[in-house]
Amino acid sequence: MTEVSVLQQYLEKAYALAYKAQKLISTDRAAYRIKKELNELINTLEEYVAHGFEYDRVEVGNKLRYYEKQLQLIEEKKDSLLLRSFREMTRKFDGKHPSLPPNLDEEKYIINWMASKGYEFCSYSKQDAIQK
Secondary structure, three states, rough: OOOEEEEEHHHHHHHHHHHHHHHHHHOOOHHHHHHHHHHHHHHHHHHHHHHOOOHHHHHHHHHHHHHHHHHHHHHHHHHHHHHHHHHHHHHOOHHHOOOOOOOHHHHHHHHHHHHHHHHOOOOOOOHHHHHH
C-alpha cells in the first residue's frame, strides 16, 4: 500500500468517526471534545494529502483507535441509559399504558372504545360469543 492510500483510509475513518461523534453529542459532552479533535486531525490529514507531507503513521492510527474506543464507550452508555429509563417507565406504570387512568379496567375500556367507533364485539370464546 502506498502512503497516500493509507492516508486516504485514515482520512475516511476520521470522517466516519467525526460523524458518529456528531450524533453522540447530545448523549455526552465528551463527544463534543472528540469531534473537535477529530476535525483538527481531519484538517491536518487533508493538508498532508494535498501537499504530500510525511506524517507519523503510527500516531495517526493510535489516535483513530483511541477515538473509536471512546465513542464506543459513549454509545454503550447511551444504550444503557435508554434501557434504564425504559425499565423505570415500565415499572412505574405496572404494565398499563400511561395514558389510561390507573383504576380503569382495560377490557371495559376496549369494549367501550369499540362501541364508540361502531365496531362489533368479537370473541374467540364460544361462551362469550353466545352471550353477546
